[in-house]
Each structure stands twice: as C-alpha cells, then as structure tokens.
Amino acid sequence: MNESILIEQAQAGNKSAIEQLVKNYENTVYNFSFKICRDRHRAENTMQETFLSMLKNINQFKGDSKLSTWLYTVVSNHCLMLARSSSKHSNASLDDDDVYIDEKSFADWKVSPEKITENKELKDILDKAIAKLNPEYRIVFLLRDVEGLSTEETADITKLSIAATKSRLHRARAFLRNELNEKLKNETT
Amino acid sequence: MKQPEVVCKDVMEHICENLGEDLESPKCISIKTHLNGCSNCQHYFKSVNDTISFYKNYNVVLPEHSHSKLMSILGLDK
Numbered sequence: 464m465n466e467s468i469l470i471e472q473a474q475a476g477n478k479s480a481i482e483q484l485v486k487n488y489e490n491t492v493y494n495f496s497f498k499i500c501r502d503r504h505r506a507e508n509t510m511q512e513t514f515l516s517m518l519k520n521i522n523q524f525k526g527d528s529k530l531s532t533w534l535y536t537v538v539s540n541h542c543l544m545l546a547r548s549s550s551k552h553s554n555a556s557l558d559d560d561d562v563y564i565d566e567k568s569f570a571d572w573k574v575s576p577e578k579i580t581e582n583k584e585l586k587d588i589l590d591k592a593i594a595k596l597n598p599e600y601r602i603v604f605l606l607r608d609v610e611g612l613s614t615e616e617t618a619d620i621t622k623l624s625i626a627a628t629k630s631r632l633h634r635a636r637a638f639l640r641n642e643l644n645e646k647l648k649n650e651t652t
Numbered sequence: 653m654k655q656p657e658v659v660c661k662d663v664m665e666h667i668c669e670n671l672g673e674d675l676e677s678p679k680c681i682s683i684k685t686h687l688n689g690c691s692n693c694q695h696y697f698k699s700v701n702d703t704i705s706f707y708k709n710y711n712v713v714l715p716e717h718s719h720s721k722l723m724s725i726l727g728l729d730k
Contacts, residue, residue: 482728489722493714498707507718511725518726569692576705589710608704640696640703647699 467526474522481521484530485514492534498605499542499598501590509545513537528619535610536620539602546598568641570648592642596635603628604635 466487472480492513497506516537524533578585593601599621606617607628618628687693723729 478728481726482723485722485726485728489719490714493718494711497712498710503712503715506712507721510714510718511722514722514726569695570699571695572699572702574702576702576709585706586710589706593707605707609707636700636703639707640700643703643706644699 466530470521470524470526470530474524481518484517488531488534489514491531492538495535495605495610496538496542498593498609499538499601500545501594505542505545509538509541512541532612532616532620535606535612539606539620543598543602568644568648570644572644572647574647588643588646592639592646595642596638600631600635600638603631604639607632608636 466484469480469484469487473484489510493506493510496509496513497503500506500509513534517534524530574582574585596604603617603621603623606612606620607614612620614625614628614632617623617632618625621628623631687697720729
C-alpha cells in the first residue's frame with residue numbers, strides 16, 4: 464500500500480497501518496542505530512525510542528519530507544545524545560588536515576568488500592575504526608555514504624550547512640580510510 | 653585552455669570531497685587526467701571506495717526477540 468495512505472490511516476489510529484509502517488522500517492532503523500552505536504543493546508534501545516517517538520508524534524507528520532528522513536533524524540539525535548552523555552570515550556581530532564591525509568601510504572588493498580559477511584576479524588577492524596570517529600562525523604558518513612542520502616538530506620538531518628556536511632564527509636572518509644589502511648595494507652586475501 | 657597542474661595531495665583531497673558528486677568541473681577533469689597516470693592515486697581512490705563499500709556491506713539482522721519486544725512495547729503484539 465502507498466506510504467502516504469498508510470500514514471493517513473496511522474494518524475487516524477488504525478493499528479494495522481501503524482504495524483505495517485513499523486514493519487516497513489524496523490530493519491532500517493535497527494541497522495542504522497547499530498551502525499552508529501556499534502552495540503546491539505544500544506541499537507535495540509534506540510529503535511524502541513524511535514518508534515515510540517513515531518507513535519507519539521505521527522499526527523504532527525505533514526508529509527513534506529519522507530518518513531524515512533524523519534526516522535533517520537530521530538535515530539541521529541538519540542545516538543548523539545547517548546554519545547554526549549557518555550564521557551568515557553574520547554574520539555580522534557579531525558581538525559588538522561595533515562593528520563588524516565597520509566601521502567606516504569598508497570597500498571593496494573587485496574581484501575574485497577564482499578568478504579565482510581564472512582570475516583569476523585574484518586568486522587572487528589571496521590568496528591574499531593569507526594568507534595574512533597567522532598559521532599558527529601560518523602553520522603554524516605553513515606547517512607551520506609552508507610544509507611545513500613543526498614548531501615542536502617544529510618545536511619537537513621544533522622542541521623549542518625552543505626559546506627559543513629561536505630567537509631565532515633571528506634574528513635570522515637579519509638580518517639576511516641587511513642585507519643583501515645593500517646590494518647589492510649598487508650592483508651593478502 | 654591549459655589545465656591547472658595538480659599534485660597527489662590535491663587529487664586525494666578532491667577525490668574524498670567529490671566522490672559521488674559532479675566530477676565534470678575543469679579541476680575535476682584535471683584530477684581525472686592525473687589519476688589515469690598515477691598508480692598511487694589509483695590505489696588511494698580504490699581504498700576510499702572500498703572503505704565505503706566495507707561499511708555498506710556490513711549489515712546486521714534484527715533478531716526475532718527484538719522485533720517481538722518492539723511490538724509489545726508499542727502495543728502492537730497479538
């Protein structure tokens with residue numbers, strides 16, 4: 464069924480429509496939450512908070528943006544709030560361009576991105592690399608590159624200017640590439 | 653028209669900035685020309701693309717118990 468009709472029915476209190484909307488987006492919300500939090504428990508908690516917020520505020524949804532964009536915004540805000548309240552993690556500074564542009568290491572990676580589904584060691588490397596990235600940069604990278612949103616949508620969700628969004632994306636990509644390069648440049652399979 | 657000379661550092665910065673963006677500007681055309689003849693930059697370009705692909709391919713499946721708990725919390729369980 465068309466999403467705008469489902470939303471109208473959900474706004475009228477139709478439980479089946481609400482259930483269908485939740486089912487349509489629960490995997491996306493859980494995955495995105497996990498990718499930011501890198502923790503299944505926090506991802507589950509964020510997913511629950513996101514859909515509770517959707518139920519509470521569904522009548523305020525005007526349809527001038529996509530429901531998915533609205534859900535990404537709720538997840539992003541919740542994860543940023545969790546990150547800010549957790550002072551035990553310190554993230555790498557991305558202020559100095561020369562720190563993340565490494566001209567000395569141009570190794571040709573031999574590990575294929577398709578191997579990720581079967582390689583726990585590789586997953587650990589990816590988890591550790593992105594955990595070092597400041598959450599405010601992590602969210603931009605995930606929205607734009609991993610979820611495939613446009614620069615404009617990413618800027619709207621993060622309340623950043625287009626220029627700031629591009630700058631954070633540029634720095635996040637380079638930071639992650641350098642972190643992975645340290646581990647993958649000597650891998651042969 | 654003479655194209656501006658670019659060095660590897662320029663290429664890397666603009667690859668990162670413009671990956672997935674419009675690459676038809678004069679500077680980007682210069683970058684692509686440089687890229688075609690520079691194996692270092694080709695490796696860098698590939699590694700940035702691979703970085704994105706690694707995180708795109710790394711997905712988790714919503715556990716059944718998490719789905720059930722969500723439906724219960726939302727009052728949608730049957």
